[in-house]
Structures are given as C-alpha cells and as structure tokens.
Amino acid sequence: MTTWQGWQHFATTPPPAPPAPGDPARSEEERLAYHSAFVTVRTPAIDTLTTSVRTLMILGRHQQTTARPSLIVTGPAAAGKTTALLHVGRACHLAHTTQHPPPATTTHAPVPVAYVLVPPGATAKALATEFARYLGIPLTTRMTQAAITDAVCHTYNQADVRLVLIDEIHRLNPRTTTGAETADLLKDLTERIRATFVYAGIDVTSTALFSGVRGAQLAARASLVECGAFPARSGKHEPFRELITGVEAALDLRAHRPGTLARHASYLHQRTAGRIGSLTRLIRQAAITSILDGTERITKASLDTVRLDDLAEQHHRPTTPARNRPHTTPR
Numbered sequence: 001m002t003t004w005q006g007w008q009h010f011a012t013t014p015p016p017a018p019p020a021p022g023d024p025a026r027s028e029e030e031r032l033a034y035h036s037a038f039v040t041v042r043t044p045a046i047d048t049l050t051t052s053v054r055t056l057m058i059l060g061r062h063q064q065t066t067a068r069p070s071l072i073v074t075g076p077a078a079a080g081k082t083t084a085l086l087h088v089g090r091a092c093h094l095a096h097t098t099q100h101p102p103p104a105t106t107t108h109a110p111v112p113v114a115y116v117l118v119p120p121g122a123t124a125k126a127l128a129t130e131f132a133r134y135l136g137i138p139l140t141t142r143m144t145q146a147a148i149t150d151a152v153c154h155t156y157n158q159a160d161v162r163l164v165l166i167d168e169i170h171r172l173n174p175r176t177t178t179g180a181e182t183a184d185l186l187k188d189l190t191e192r193i194r195a196t197f198v199y200a201g202i203d204v205t206s207t208a209l210f211s212g213v214r215g216a217q218l219a220a221r222a223s224l225v226e227c228g229a230f231p232a233r234s235g236k237h238e239p240f241r242e243l244i245t246g247v248e249a250a251l252d253l254r255a256h257r258p259g260t261l262a263r264h265a266s267y268l269h270q271r272t273a274g275r276i277g278s279l280t281r282l283i284r285q286a287a288i289t290s291i292l293d294g295t296e297r298i299t300k301a302s303l304d305t306v307r308l309d310d311l312a313e314q315h316h317r318p319t320t321p322a323r324n325r326p327h328t329t330p331r
Contacts, residue, residue: 001115002115003136007089008093018251032288035291038250040087052071053196056069057162069222072204072218076202097110097112111161113164116166124178124184127186128148131152132155163196173207174208229275244268252287256296
C-alpha cells in the first residue's frame with residue numbers, strides 16, 4: 001500500500017464481510033481466507049479518528065500561510081493504530097472519488113490519499129524518496145534532497161492529495177542529527193503540501209519525538225487520538241466484553257455457539273492485556289484451526305492451544321515468586 005497502485009487496490013477492494021442471513025454457505029477455502037483477512041471491528045478510536053480527520057480536512061482546506069493542523073494516533077503495540085489509520089484512509093478515498101469522479105476524457109484517477117511508512121533510521125532524503133515512490137515520481141541518483149522535496153511537493157499538489165497518512169512515526173528521533181533533519185523535512189512538507197497529515201506510532205508521547213523545540217512544534221499543531229488497551233470494566237460498561245461480542249459476531253463457523261467467547265471475557269483480557277490486535281489474532285487463529293480440524297467452534301481449550309505474539313504471551317505467562325523457585329547451589 002506504499003505505492004499509489006497498491007493503495008488504490010486496497011481502497012477499492014470491498015473489505016471482508018461476515019455472512020448475512022440467507023447467504024449460501026461459503027466453502028472451506030473461502031472461510032479460511034475470510035478469517036485470515038477478517039473484518040475491521042469499529043472501535044471508539046476509529047470513530048474519534050474518523051470525525052477528527054473529517055473536521056481537520058475542512059478546517060485546513062483553505063489555509064495557506066502555515067501548516068495545517070494534524071493528528072497523531074498513538075498507543076501501545078497491537079492496539080489497532082494502523083488498522084484505524086487504514087480504515088479512515090479508505091473511507092476518505094472512497095468518499096472523495098464518489099464526490100469527484102474523474103472526467104470521462106481522462107484516464108487519471110483522483111489521488112486523494114497517500115500512505116507512507118517511515119523507514120528504519122530514516123534520513124531526510126530517504127523519507128522524501130518514500131514520498132516520491134508512492135506516486136511514482138521519477139528520480140535520479142544525483143538528485144539532492146531539496147530537489148526530491150520540490151518534486152514531491154509539486155506533484156502532490158498537482159495530484160490534489162488531500163490526506164497524507166504517515167505510519168511508524170516513532171522511528172524518528174529528533175535528538176540525533178539525522179532524526180532532526182528528517183523531522184524538519186516533515187515540517188516542511190506539512191507547510192508546502194495542501195493536505196491534512198495524520199501520523200501513527202507506538203507510544204509517541206513518551207518518545208523523543210515530543211521533546212525539545214521540534215517536539216514542542218509538533219505538539220502545538222497535532223491532536224492526539226489514543227488507541228489504548230480496552231479496560232475490562234469502565235463504570236457500568238464492560239468495553240472489552242463488548243469488543244469480544246463484536247468480533248464473535250463476525251465469525252463464520254458452522255458449530256460455534258454465539259456468546260461462548262463473551263463468557264470467557266476475563267480469560268481473554270488476561271491473555272491479551274486488552275489489546276485488540278492480540279485479541280483478533282487469537283480468535284482468528286482459533287477459528288482457522290477449528291475449520292482445519294473440523295470442529296468448527298472455538299472453546300477455551302482451543303484458545304489455550306494458540307501461541308500469540310510474544311508481547312501477549314509475556315503478559316499471560318505467570319511469574320514464579322522468588323520463594324517458590326527451585327533452589328540451586330552454586331558450583
């Protein structure tokens with residue numbers, strides 16, 4: 001999705017959908033593919049991001065003199081940040097292309113959204129090159145960073161890009177010379193490209209990205225959208241159980257009893273630390289296993305057999321108190 005062709009394919013391909021009542025039964029292969037891709041479960045963070053992006057795009061549409069206000073999606077790993085980013089990007093793409101279809105006389109499709117990953121250890125030139133690669137802007141090895149940046153800004157404005165999504169922003173470290181130059185490039189791009197910028201990264205507020213003068217500038221221009229772990233209980237509500245119910249409703253298994261997973265909410269919260277990414281991976285893997293072994297249902301026993309990401313496994317794995325550890329005598 002870090003090229004225009006890849007993004008357009010993603011945005012225009014209908015997302016997976018759960019079976020509707022009365023639909024013919026899907027084949028085993030279709031259901032395996034469905035649980036592999038799976039649906040995007042709407043969360044409060046997605047709703048907040050959707051509303052905020054729409055508002056900021058309108059707010060910054062006619063702003064000319066300074067950088068437009070931006071958004072930062074932050075939170076721990078496996079909290080659904082990239083999923084939220086892509087969901088909003090797809091919605092923006094489809095809304096724009098519906099409202100502004102290309103003239104029949106042109107073969108050029110509208111380019112409302114750009115999606116860029118910050119490469120590891122990114123230099124300013126490397127990041128500018130990623131922006132250029134997205135739209136297929138031709139570059140030569142002799143081009144300077146300034147020349148690449150000029151080409152990027154000109155082409156993005158000509159293509160009328162309205163929304164720029166930048167993922168893995170936590171990879172930037174403005175405390176280093178390279179990181180500072182890259183952060184300055186981003187500031188330059190936000191001022192020269194007529195688009196709303198939305199960033200996503202792991203625990204951004206606790207990284208060097210929000211420190212020093214550059215961090216203060218970013219904090220003054222960007223609003224935060226938190227993608228945190230779901231609490232087991234919040235007042236009279238049980239947000240994590242509600243999330244489980246939404247995920248369970250999307251399953252396509254022939255023998256699964258609705259409500260089974262919700263009854264194991266405490267267990268699932270302990271296994272996943274309330275992270276939506278870990279939860280959906282756990283349930284999807286268990287669903288795929290149940291199709292392959294013919295049981296067609298998910299139980300607590302089958303969930304126990306799934307090995308999750310190491311972050312979730314470390315949280316789930318009980319620690320042995322020091323007094324109970326076996327005593328060894330040094331040799």
